[in-house]
Amino acid sequence: MQMTTRGHERPIYRDVKLNRQSLRHLFITEEASLDLLKPLFEACKRYYKQSLVITDLDISPIKTNSYQLIPRAKSAQFVASLVKGQLTRTTIYIAGTEGFMWDIQNLVLKSGIDKESIRMFEPISDTRRVICTHCFTVMDNINHRTTQCTGCQRMLEVQNKFSELHAAYSGVQLKFDPKQSPLVRPRPSSKLF
């Protein structure tokens, strides 16, 4: 196992090494984390490998000798075709932000590949994806312990409970001290993660 979850707390990520039991190695990464994969690319020169790099640029997919560069909007479609028919002796390596990696893992699992064949790198940033437990709005790139929900406008406290399904941490309405004026609201300013 490369990653475990203790209860629903923040997942633990371990060092990722090339799985030499596999014949095929598939890499899926956001553009910002491409460098993380370089040691593995080098290590698997003699193996079959394919790579998808997801970019935020609004481009048509580009195929180079070493990878396919695809826009984020097309990632589900490309991941599905990448893993299609690769059920055995294949290892899938995923790098990027935490929400991205778990989204990709969920897509890969849907294709029938088991979790043991998936390796996730340490997330490239500490930003979290947060899901509001009141209106289920999902917000990406949250850097603070508190944040305002963009859906219901509640001030939320970001919990350490990670939902694998949503690839997100839950955000629960802040409880205010009743002695305080309701107009005095905590500001989302304390740097946390």
Ligand SMILES: [Zn+2]
């Ligand atoms: Zn909300």
